[in-house]
Every structure is written in C-alpha cells, then in structure tokens.
Amino acid sequence: MYHEIKLLSSSFVLFLLFQFSTSTDTITSNQSIKDGDIVISNAKSFALGFFSPDNSTKRYVGIWYYKVSEQTVVWVANRDSPINDTSGILSIDRTGNLVIHDRRQNNIPLWSTNASALSAAAAAANNCSAQLLDSGNLVLFPGDSKRVVAWQSFDYPTNTMLPDMKLGADRRTGLNWFLTSWKSREDPGTGEYSYKMDLSGLPEFFLYKGSDPVWRTGPWNGLRWSGVPAMNPNSIFNVIYVDNDDEVSVIYGIHNASIFSRLMVNETGIVGRLTWHDGGRGWVGFWSSPKDTCDEYNGCGAYGDCDPRNASDFKCTCLPGFEPKSARDWYMRDGSGGCVRKRGRQVCGSGDGFVKVTNAKLPDTLTARADQKLGIKACKELCLSNCSCTAYTNADIRGEGSGCMIWYGELVDTREYTNGGQDLYPNIRSQKRVIKIGGWWQLLQRLSL
Incomplete structure (x- = not known):
C-alpha cells in the first residue's frame, strides 16, 4: 500500500544528498529549487524535492519521509502536470506564490499555489517564504511574520493523511479536506477513488469510486467512527473530532513523534x-x-442487515420486523432489493416495540438526526412519538452512553461485527419478543416496551 519512489540511481544517493540538499527547511523569494535539490525539515522528518514514481521517467515535486528507508511520497504538487525531464524549477514568483516551471517554458507555470491571502506589498518586497515543517506540512508565509499562513499543503492533501492534518469540511469557506487516490503506482495523477466527508445527513466519511459510494465509516460515536471498530483510541494514537458551526473535522495525533503512521487511499480503492x-x-x-x-x-x-458470519449461506438477512422484498432474488443471493416491513406490522402506534441489534454498524445517516442532550430513555420515547421513526441509539457510546440518534427513514447499509460494533434499536412495529435463530430474526412472545 505504499509507493516506492526512485529519486535517482541508488549508487549516487549519498553523494547527491550532500551535493544538492539545502541546509535549510525554507524556500525564499531569492532561492529556486532545481531538480536534484532537496529541502529537509528541521528535525529531518520530511524532505521536499523532485521525484519519479517507480517505472516512470516523469518528474514531480513531492514530499516524502526522510528517515524511512522505503521512499514513500505523502504529497504531490503537480500531480496532474508532470515534467518530462529534469528541467523543472520550484520557486516563489513575483506574486509571492510557489510555482513550478519547466526551464524551457519559463513563463508558463505548470503548477501554482494561487494563494489569495498574499499582499502586494509582501510580494513586492520579496518577503514571502515557504517552510517545510516537521509535520510534513509545506506552508507559505506572506511576510517576515509567520503568524499568517497564505497557503499550506495540509489544506490540499493528495492520497495521504498525516498526523495533525485535518480531514473534513469548513462550513464557513466551503473548503473540503479530502483524499484522492493516485491513478496507479506509476502515476500520482488524480485517481478515481476519493475519501471525503459527507454532510447530507450526520457527518460521516465515504469512499467513492467516481461519484458512486463504495464504503462509509458510519457516524462518529464519541470514540471512533461506527464502522471502523479497529480505530479505538490507544497508546499510539489520539483523535480530535470537531463538529461546530465553523467546521466538521477529524485530526489524528501520534503520542510518540518517532512513530511514522499515515492514513491513505490507494489506487485499488482501499x-x-x-x-x-x-x-x-x-x-x-x-x-x-x-x-x-x-x-x-x-x-x-x-432494512437489510449484512452479517459476514452467514457468508456460507447468504450474507444478507433482514432487520427484525422485516422480510425480503423479493424472496426469489434472495434465493439467488441478490439482496440489493432489500427488505420490507412484515405484513401486519404497518400500523404505527398499534404496538410499537424495539429489538436491540448488537455490534452493529449504524445505518447511513442521511435520514438521521442527533440530540446530545437526550438520554437513551428519552430517545426511545421520542422515537415512539413519531410514526416516521425507524430506529434509535446512543449518539455517544463513551461510559454508559449518552445522547440520542434517531432515523426517520429507510435504514440503509447496516451490518454486524463479531465485536466492536454498536447497539441499534430498530422499530419492529410489534410487542413480540424477537431472537435471532440461524441468522434470521424470529418473533416469539410479547415483549415489554
């Protein structure tokens, strides 16, 4: 899942590092970075320079781990505008922007930061600079002060999320921080897979192939994404999730700076x-x-429920209170048509009841709403009071659980895990007790509301 990068012939690597590496982590208005030059962050965590992917002669400007023996690129500037030879130059132009030129076509930039926060005075005074930080973030500053950021690579990720980088959406500016795959291992151009936050319902990340959803994380449950049980906080990682009027974002941190860890979407859609x-x-x-x-x-x-433990039979079952929409399709192992409420269970208020589905990935949140002030009992009562309510659960699973999440429409993309999932309470429109037998939910005697 990594990309091995060939910088130049391995027999000359040490020579070139001493010959061409800059002694600073900063690019100034008076300094150009030619193909072969390498800018290294202060603690020697990351390097910036020109590279060629494996089995390719095209040249790109990228950032990679400096201390990792397998050259691993984490960001590419001109991913869709490669240079065919070693004539490339990275510099700060008269407007104060970082630009990549081909020396043979000096007046036509192949790539630019196009920063709008640059002042004409700073650009005219040649005071703009770009610094490669030890986080792997390339930051463009508009003047001598480094309090103002005109542009940063962390706002424009390619296929990799580094520690302290945001993914999500800025509700004020509309900026969306998301990942896109490479086209192939030989081509870092914008690929067909993207990993971005969807705000149509409650916030959750989707993996797309083009515009088609392939997989989703599920909503945030206070500890992790509902559909990523392995993401629980541990001694290596910490997670900051923000959801307010300004933005919805997630940041992963590393407790030990000597550990190199990254999140990425690769060219095969993983x-x-x-x-x-x-x-x-x-x-x-x-x-x-x-x-x-x-x-x-x-x-x-x-209203389908996918359980991989049933794979030898059929992975799809129906949530309690539902049955296959087409028995013939399910017999043919096609569950895409989903499920419908069982006959005789259509009347709202004629005996509503709920069944706890454990270790679940919560359904798509397109029709869901959340209230962090309500407890689970009040959440249940709210669901009972609305005929459109199809399920409820805790919004936050920390401790004994808190908050309320309610679905007011179809329950889509629900699955079960062996462990690590979350409790979900579908409304089965029945007061009978329901248990799972042979992978299917069966109605027994009455249950208590």
Missing part, C-alpha cells in the same frame, strides 16, 4: 492506516476497508 516498522517489516497495516463483502455500500438494500 482506505487504511499504516505504521512504519524498521527491521525489514516496512509499512504494516493497522486497519483497512473495505475488507469483507459486508463492507460493500448498501449491499443488502434498505
């Missing part, structure tokens, strides 16, 4: 976290998705 291990192990996967057939978005249709 999202995953990898951590670097010395001693020949290389990049080791921490978690990745989609992993099994139940990760496929909406593979079992509306």
